[in-house]
Amino acid sequence: MVGHHHGGSPVSDGPTWADLGRAARAPGHPVVALAGNPNTGKSTLFNALTGLRQHTGNWPGKTVLLAQGVARHRGKSYTIVDLPGTYSLFASSVEESVASDFLCLARPDVTVVVADATCLERNLNLALQVIEVTDKVAVCLNLVDEARRKGCECDATMLEAELGVPVVATVATKGRGLGRLMDTVAGLNSGTITTRPKRVVYDPDVEEALAGIEPLVTRKLPPGAATRWLAVRALCGDMGALELVGDMSALELVDGTGGAVRKVTEGFGLGPAPSWPAARSTTSTAGGKSS
Amino acid sequence: MNPPQSPVTVADRVVASLYRRAESIAAKVIAPRSPAQDLTPVIDRLLTSRLTGFPIMLLTLGAVLWVTVVGANYPSQVLGRLLFDLQGWLSGAMTAAGAPAWLHGVLVSGVYRTLAWVVSVMLPPMAIFFPCFTLLEDLGYLPRVAFNLDAAFKWAGACGKQSLTMSMGFGCNAAGVIACRIIDSPRERLIAILTNNFVICNGRFPTLIALSTVFVSQVVQTTIGAGAAAALVVVGIVLTGIVMTFGVSWLLSRTLLRGVPSFYTLELPPFRWPQVGRVLIRSVIDRTVFVLLRAVAVAAPAGALVWVLGNTVIEGHSVIAHLAGWLGPLGRLMGLDGFVLVAFILGLPANEIVLPILVMSYLGSGMMVEMDSLESLGILLAAHGWSWATALSYMLFSLLHWPCATTLLTVWKETRSSRWTFAAAAIPTAVAVIVCTFVAGLVRLTGNA
Amino acid sequence: MARTNEAERKGIGPLALLAPGEAGLVVGLSAGGLVRRRLLDLGFVPGTVLRAVRRSPLGDPTAYSVRGAVIALRAADANNILVRRAPESTGATAAAPDD
């Protein structure tokens, strides 16, 4: 269910990630997800690729449902999914949990991060999170016309080298670059293009804790799930992530890693992490009650 | 760097790592050239300043409605004439084919006439209003409206994003209710859902425009003057709905849905020039045709039903007349009559068909008029005792009464609660009865009607 | 209280204190839970330079330019963010209220 982090929220009518993953994965129809910040042109791109007329107004939050359509490219059909705009995959709002659950659990065959070239830094924050989730990812550097007009030039080749994933510059409203984008998507899907995402390296103690958590999370998830990213979210005290990994309690997580997590969450004597969830078990709370 | 007030969490450090990396990449790959020439701040200063923010909002609303009223008038008449000529032809053909009178009644006087009404009255204003609205939406004006109005929503204990869901309601309240998903707090989402009906949807706009045009033109002479005056009346009705939204939201935050506003952020995206051609096509296909088809689908059976009810005579009166008789006292209390209330009840499936149903039931009660123009609508209504005060009451009731069946179904789907769905119907209805009774009382007191 | 005075001397205070046109450096977040999470996701990360851009005609909310986006926050929410006012932004060198 899409709205599961929001205490009895009524948002549940749309299909769940699992439904979508199943329905979309028609044989020979790879699933391509469009992720990105709000107003980066995802819906415009979606319309341009699928010919479907989805309304695109210029305000954040207008796409609250997953829109699906079929794009044909060089004789092959792709199911394109337009995700709601999000700033991150930490799932702190309805839109974010929809997008995040889809990427982490429905596991699209290819993910395209649509980034706004006029505001790259903010968009890279999300792109870096998405490349934590999957290898089969490309960045669509959209709105390059606006960027040029505003007087900033963005070097797609260098960006590609920095991220370790393909970057394609586009102008979605004029259809520029879409052919190359779909070529890249096709290559990623068939395996003729491989990526070597340069993942963010966190602080050493955080990495140590992650190394402890990841095997625990992996055990609870179907093969192929985004274990590292779910481990990051779990470490950050994200209740949604814990629910996703099969109602694992925070306590279980802390005890299972032999102190690595406790060290991080109580780190520097700065007190308990404020967002640790209450454990499901009868033991009161996990994480940092002791300090 | 880290003052003792805010202990650093793992989440902080993870996000900081991500942003540090994003910063360093961005610094490498972006080569800033000439200084930015960006109009967004300049436009924003105009649209959100203390001096010009609200006047521009009102002017924009007024201008869109004026263009709609004035622009819709002529095509409406042409369409009306065309469709009613076709009715004569249809009638002739059916008679020639030897169709029985009841079949002719159901199909031509019932189904066809209602359809012709819905199309000629609804299509032109929708085909003008939707593209205008979509252009504003694509430009990025809506978040600025939300920014300007936010303090009022805070006062009402509601979420500032409610103005975005209200804007969607202008198109269709069901769409507005779905849009409420962008509100994270369940309490504030419910407030937005329950009050969305107070923004006039496209199903009610054409009726408002038709009535205000008819009754204002009785007072004002020149075409442009009358158009502007009619637009002003519609602006007044829209503003009344917005005031009601704030009032009822405020009340809900202090009674059924007690609570304080939760954390909320609003992004003001840069202005972008919309793809005008596409906007036109899209708004005509997505909205106008979609809404029209829905109206037509509902209007056809409703037309047949109303014809049957209007022509089934029990004890000397038609069924509609009986119903109208029972509801008469309540209707008159609100400055209306029984027929109007029957029309609103039968029009539950879609607001678009309320006025056509009313016209049908008035016509069914003996009088035959060629219903091919707004003037003939005025003549018919006047013959049934309407004054400008009746029109006002009608417009207020239309603004405030229960949502259409589609919207109620959507509320149920979104809330999964029959209690809240009931509230979504009961609250507006109570407001409508109270306001109309109050206004009718005022009119009676001042002896104006 | 001594701590508050010290903070004030350093020019540290809640974000809502920034007037339109003034810039500041995020030094910390005082909120916890989902609000903190949300603020971090929006880019209000310690070390970020931001600027108050404009205020709503009704006095609240205020729009802030942060990491290339303009985001409006109500005063009550903006107080969850602690900033150090940029020294130059209080003087005549303050940028125009627009980004």
Ligand SMILES: Nc1nc2c(ncn2[C@@H]2O[C@H](COP(=O)(O)OP(=O)(O)O)[C@@H](O)[C@H]2O)c(=O)[nH]1
């Ligand atoms: N100039 C320009 N505008 C674009 C481009 N892509 C999208 N837009 C506009 O940006 C706005 C937001 O686009 P939308 O597709 O709704 O973004 P979404 O929120 O990511 O789905 C719309 O007004 C589009 O017309 C582009 O490449 N160039």
Ligand SMILES: [Mg+2]
């Ligand atoms: Mg979209």
